[in-house]
Amino acid sequence: MEEDSSSSSCNLEVDVNGEEVFFVNKEILLSFSGKLRKLFGKLSGKAKNLKLIFHDLPGGAKGFELMAKFCYNNGKAEINPSNIAVLHCVAFFMEMNQDISGAAQNLIEQTELSLKEISYWSWSELIEALKQCQSFSAGADSSGLLQKLLDSVVGRLVSTSDESVSTASPDSSGIRFSCDTRSTESFKNCYARTNWWFDDLVVLNPEWIEKVMKSMVSLKFDNGVISRFLLYYQKTRLSGVTLEVKCKIAETVIDLLSSLDHSSVPYKSLFGILRVTLGLNISKSCRNKLEGMIGSQLDQATMDNLLVPSPPGVNFLYDVNLVIRLLKSFLLGGTSWVSSIRLKKVAKIIDLYIAEVAPDPCLKSSKFVALVMALPDSARESYDEIYRSIDMYLEVHGGLSEEEKTIICSTLNYEKLSVEACKHLAQNSKFPATTAVQLLSSQQSKLKSLLQETSEPIFSSELSCTYSEIDNKGYKDKDFNHIVHYAKKLDLSTENEKLKENLQGMQWRVMELEKVCRKMQNQMAKIINSKASTTPSTPRSLPRMCS
Numbered sequence: 427m428e429e430d431s432s433s434s435s436c437n438l439e440v441d442v443n444g445e446e447v448f449f450v451n452k453e454i455l456l457s458f459s460g461k462l463r464k465l466f467g468k469l470s471g472k473a474k475n476l477k478l479i480f481h482d483l484p485g486g487a488k489g490f491e492l493m494a495k496f497c498y499n500n501g502k503a504e505i506n507p508s509n510i511a512v513l514h515c516v517a518f519f520m521e522m523n524q525d526i527s528g529a530a531q532n533l534i535e536q537t538e539l540s541l542k543e544i545s546y547w548s549w550s551e552l553i554e555a556l557k558q559c560q561s562f563s564a565g566a567d568s569s570g571l572l573q574k575l576l577d578s579v580v581g582r583l584v585s586t587s588d589e590s591v592s593t594a595s596p597d598s599s600g601i602r603f604s605c606d607t608r609s610t611e612s613f614k615n616c617y618a619r620t621n622w623w624f625d626d627l628v629v630l631n632p633e634w635i636e637k638v639m640k641s642m643v644s645l646k647f648d649n650g651v652i653s654r655f656l657l658y659y660q661k662t663r664l665s666g667v668t669l670e671v672k673c674k675i676a677e678t679v680i681d682l683l684s685s686l687d688h689s690s691v692p693y694k695s696l697f698g699i700l701r702v703t704l705g706l707n708i709s710k711s712c713r714n715k716l717e718g719m720i721g722s723q724l725d726q727a728t729m730d731n732l733l734v735p736s737p738p739g740v741n742f743l744y745d746v747n748l749v750i751r752l753l754k755s756f757l758l759g760g761t762s763w764v765s766s767i768r769l770k771k772v773a774k775i776i777d778l779y780i781a782e783v784a785p786d787p788c789l790k791s792s793k794f795v796a797l798v799m800a801l802p803d804s805a806r807e808s809y810d811e812i813y814r815s816i817d818m819y820l821e822v823h824g825g826l827s828e829e830e831k832t833i834i835c836s837t838l839n840y841e842k843l844s845v846e847a848c849k850h851l852a853q854n855s856k857f858p859a860t861t862a863v864q865l866l867s868s869q870q871s872k873l874k875s876l877l878q879e880t881s882e883p884i885f886s887s888e889l890s891c892t893y894s895e896i897d898n899k900g901y902k903d904k905d906f907n908h909i910v911h912y913a914k915k916l917d918l919s920t921e922n923e924k925l926k927e928n929l930q931g932m933q934w935r936v937m938e939l940e941k942v943c944r945k946m947q948n949q950m951a952k953i954i955n956s957k958a959s960t961t962p963s964t965p966r967s968l969p970r971m972c973s
Contacts, residue, residue: 441479446487450494452476458497458533460521484515484562493520496533503533505540507551511558511575513537515565541571544578552579553626560631576634580641583623587648620651627655628662632671632678635659639682649690656682657695660702669706676703677712684715691719693726697734704737717748721755724775725768732779741788746797749779753800766804773805777812784819791830794819798837809842813851820856831858840865 438452456462465478483490493516496503505513517523517533524532531539544552556575559566566572627638639652660679664672680699683691696719703713720727732749736742756772757764780797783789798812806812816834820826826834835857843851843865851857851865 437476439475439477440490441477442483442490443480443486446490448487448490448494454497455494458501458520458522460524462520464521482562482564484519484565485512485558486561488512489516489562492516493522493533496522501531501533503536505536507547507555510537510540511555511566511571512562514541514571515559515562515569518569519565541574544574547578549582549626552582556634557629560629560634563631563633572634572637576637576641579627580638580645583642584645584647587620587651620648621654621658624655624658628659632674636678636682640685643682643685649686653683653686653690653692657692657698660699664702673706673708676706677708680708680712680716684719688719688723693720693723694731696720697727697731701734704735717751718755718758721752721758724752724756725771727752727775729775729778729782732775733782742783742793743786743788744783746783746789746793749776750793750796750800757801769801769805770807773801776801777806777815780815781811781818784815785822787822789819791819791823791826791834795834795837803839806839806842808844809839810844810847813838813843813847817850817854817856828858832860835861 436449436451438450438455440448440450442448452462452466456466462478466476480490485492489512492503492509492513496513503513513533514537517537522533523535547555552575556579559572559575563572566575627635630638639656642652643649656679660675663675667675676699680703683696683699696716700716700720703716732744732752734745734748736745740747753772753776776797780794783797784794798815816838819834820831838861840848848865851861
């Protein structure tokens with residue numbers, strides 16, 4: 427460090443952040459730095475061998491050298507975008523807001539004045555200043571410099587997105603082109619230009635990315651572009667960093683994505699983030715946000731999405747607990763807001779998932795039951811798939827108690843089983859004996875419901891119903907004959923004599939139902955013949971029969 431001719435010899439040794447040691451004139455620096463005046467104010471001017479150690483001086487050795495040159499040049503310095511970040515932060519750190527040397531302006535005033543020209547900086551100058559600030563982020567934040575830079579960056583991005591798309595970046599704002607949809611190449615270029623700034627900002631730390639993105643969201647920046655950047659940011663920054671940094675990046679990305687319009691976030695990408703976080707100890711609130719975003723759109727999921735491996739320490743092959751939580755998120759607020767189509771779509775995916783996890787020998791019966799019961803009964807039109815999964819689960823878990831089997835089988839809705847499933851169940855020795863009783867009771871209720879419907883007046887003044895309509899409702903007499911046939915094969919104990927009587931009653935009702943149907947057919951034929959004979963000359967169409 428060169429010394430002014432009028433000054434005394436160097437009498438202060440300064441160790442800057444362990445990087446470099448400087449020997450300077452104490453009095454020259456004290457005339458500009460309030461911090462040094464506080465430190466040495468009580469010492470005698472003749473004191474020798476003074477040493478000062480800084481551990482966190484902004485800009486390190488370079489920052490101290492720029493500051494010292496300013497002092498040695500009697501308060502004069504060349505300030506430009508390449509050094510203003512360091513000078514501004516050092517000036518605040520050294521409390522250079524006044525001087526006793528007679529200089530026109532102190533260093534803080536000079537850097538503040540230069541920062542007023544920030545709107546004229548090029549994009550690359552802005553990014554370079556931001557990069558410099560990352561090494562002394564605390565000083566940049568406390569001095570207000572960081573906010574000025576971030577505001578300028580966001581303003582530049584918003585203005586370029588509002589205007590016609592630039593060819594490359596805001597630096598070339600003098601020449602702009604609009605997207606010509608008639609040209610495929612032009613369209614591709616326009617799409618690429620929306621992402622031109624990704625690589626420039628991806629170097630910023632998570633805290634600053636959070637500030638930038640929140641500002642962009644508040645200014646109504648395109649959520650789709652923000653979403654793409656955040657996914658790019660995570661993919662680019664996760665390699666080569668510590669677990670702690672990975673957690674911070676993942677949490678920042680998840681928090682920011684949750685603040686966007688969910689339709690702007692690719693659903694498949696959410697599962698990608700989920701898999702990345704499996705080995706990370708992210709916060710519970712952050713994980714809940716991610717699962718909430720996934721669960722609210724569960725009808726878009728695929729089987730591959732849901733087959734997430736279990737976390738360490740859990741014996742299940744797949745993370746069943748996760749899927750149960752996703753289902754709860756999907757149904758959050760009740761089924762009233764979930765359309766029937768979306769609900770049934772989720773049920774199909776979940777039934778496939780249940781079939782996939784049922785053979786897992788480590789899957790507890792309580793988890794299996796919770797998975798089946800997570801959706802309301804109205805979500806499934808048929809329980810055949812659930813029956814097959816239960817059959818497989820009982821096959822693999824042969825050591826279950828009768829009580830556990832009964833609880834598992836209670837998840838079935840017997841009225842929504844096909845005839846084929848009922849036939850298989852009636853002969854299935856893996857199911858507990860009580861299941862057969864429940865099956866018969868269910869089918870008896872189904873038959874009672876049918877008889878109640880057929881007991882109402884069938885004909886009105888016009889022909890309103892035929893036997894074929896009963897067939898279309900699914901109440902065919904052959905179905906009941908199947909039920910009776912399979913029920914006869916059951917080995918019922920003496921305790922179920924009453925059930926046998928009910929079964930005989932069911933057979934009698936089926937016979938009566940057949941008689942009613944034949945009578946309806948005869949009446950229908952008479953009505954048709956009667957109307958045809960009374961109006962031979964004037965053709966008239968009969969009311970269309972239900973078919």
